[in-house]
Amino acid sequence: MQRIQLSEKAKNISPSLTLSITASANELKQKGVDIVAFTAGEPDYNTPEHIQEAGIKAIKSGITRYTPAAGTLELREAICQKLKNDNGLDYTPEQIIVSSGAKHSLYNVFQVLLNPGDEVIIPVPYWTSYPEFVTLAGGKPVFLETKKEKNFKFSISELEELTTPRTKAIILNSPGNPTGTVFDLEDLKELAAYAVKHGIIVVSDEIYEKLIYDGLKHTSIASLNPEIKELTIVVNGVSKAYAMTGWRIGYAAGRQDIIKAMSNFQSHATSSCCAISQYASCIALTGSQEPVEKMRAEFAKRRDYMAERVNSLPYLSCLKPKGAFYMWVSIEELIGKEIKGRKIDSSTTFADILIKDAHVAVIPGIAFGADDYIRLSYATSIEQIEKGMDRIEKLLATVE
Numbered sequence: 001m002q003r004i005q006l007s008e009k010a011k012n013i014s015p016s017l018t019l020s021i022t023a024s025a026n027e028l029k030q031k032g033v034d035i036v037a038f039t040a041g042e043p044d045y046n047t048p049e050h051i052q053e054a055g056i057k058a059i060k061s062g063i064t065r066y067t068p069a070a071g072t073l074e075l076r077e078a079i080c081q082k083l084k085n086d087n088g089l090d091y092t093p094e095q096i097i098v099s100s101g102a103k104h105s106l107y108n109v110f111q112v113l114l115n116p117g118d119e120v121i122i123p124v125p126y127w128t129s130y131p132e133f134v135t136l137a138g139g140k141p142v143f144l145e146t147k148k149e150k151n152f153k154f155s156i157s158e159l160e161e162l163t164t165p166r167t168k169a170i171i172l173n174s175p176g177n178p179t180g181t182v183f184d185l186e187d188l189k190e191l192a193a194y195a196v197k198h199g200i201i202v203v204s205d206e207i208y209e210k211l212i213y214d215g216l217k218h219t220s221i222a223s224l225n226p227e228i229k230e231l232t233i234v235v236n237g238v239s240k241a242y243a244m245t246g247w248r249i250g251y252a253a254g255r256q257d258i259i260k261a262m263s264n265f266q267s268h269a270t271s272s273c274c275a276i277s278q279y280a281s282c283i284a285l286t287g288s289q290e291p292v293e294k295m296r297a298e299f300a301k302r303r304d305y306m307a308e309r310v311n312s313l314p315y316l317s318c319l320k321p322k323g324a325f326y327m328w329v330s331i332e333e334l335i336g337k338e339i340k341g342r343k344i345d346s347s348t349t350f351a352d353i354l355i356k357d358a359h360v361a362v363i364p365g366i367a368f369g370a371d372d373y374i375r376l377s378y379a380t381s382i383e384q385i386e387k388g389m390d391r392i393e394k395l396l397a398t399v400e
């Protein structure tokens with residue numbers, strides 16, 4: 001037994017901190033502890049009724065077999081139509097691949113793009129899986145720090161400083177997790193011009209496209225001109241917009257040769273994704289969009305309330321997020337202080353104190369590359385938000 005060693009690759013993978021904290025909060029809940037969880041990375045709504053019905057119909061009518069590795073033609077056509085209607089993008093079904101969630105599409109993108117040592121620029125804070133996608137594909141993540149003062153956006157000169165001959169791609173996530181930052185048209189134009197000038201691929205993760213506030217409109221960078229479209233891989237899915245996280249359907253759109261390579265890769269790794277979910281996703285994309293708007297409007301109200309509460313507290317502050325369903329809260333002023341004899345030296349310590357002493361679960365910012373922040377999810381009811389914020393307020397009154 002002793003001679004069996006895991007691969008170096010396996011030894012270096014860290015588990016998804018966001019998923020493991022959510023799991024431990026759930027464990028405490030099951031033991032009867034009244035936990036307020038601000039950890040959810042998914043809508044707290046059920047999949048809309050007509051999409052549920054589509055899933056049932058698929059099972060009953062025998063849509064239960066393997067599909068083509070890249071996804072059913074019907075779903076890929078529906079995705080083309082969605083990209084045309086919502087984003088002004090023209091793709092053919094051969095330029096689309098359906099995967100088991102956007103996460104799977106993103107994983108596959110880097111597997112087919114990167115050679116050992118290829119560099120991928122990742123703005124910080126980042127969604128927790130981005131650096132792992134790159135390292136698992138043999139690439140090197142290059143971190144581009146962003147600041148609250150600049151709305152967590154980066155400038156082209158900052159990007160320029162990190163660009164090398166090995167720079168293969170940059171990850172763009174707008175609306176973003178964890179900051180809720182939305183890149184406006186001007187930001188996107190500048191980035192597109194830079195990427196085209198240097199031949200850098202833009203991996204554009206648009207999974208939170210539909211959850212955007214203050215009257216803003218999502219623009220896909222790929223839609224700006226034909227040159228940037230050639231260089232962009234658009235990644236999206238049904239998880240967040242249609243409350244379908246467990247159905248596991250995401251997709252990528254891009255150059256046919258890249259998509260073909262992803263399909264070949266996927267055909268050996270996972271075959272096609274779930275036929276039933278593909279059928280239901282087709283209905284999600286082509287059916288009524290009313291439930292999406294209802295959910296978005298509800299998230300907007302929760303965001304307003306939570307941001308107001310956070311900013312009324314001592315030591316904590318946040319920008320009002322423009323999209324997604326997360327509040328990126330600075331704990332900078334708390335670092336070095338004490339609560340009940342425990343020194344707050346990191347986001348992990350503060351998250352631990354919060355769950356143990358206040359029974360509020362949050363994700364430490366270190367999971368996103370920033371140790372002086374925590375992430376609160378407002379994908380939970382207003383009542384829970386109120387209760388959780390009351391508890392945090394009480395705990396902060398004990399800071400020394």
Ligand SMILES: Cc1ncc(COP(=O)(O)O)c(C=O)c1O
Pocket residue numbers: 041100101102103104127173176177205207236237238239240245249250
């Ligand atoms: C930024 C970002 N991209 C992608 C995903 C993954 O989405 P999916 O459920 O479609 O795999 C998430 C989920 O948390 C996310 O936050």
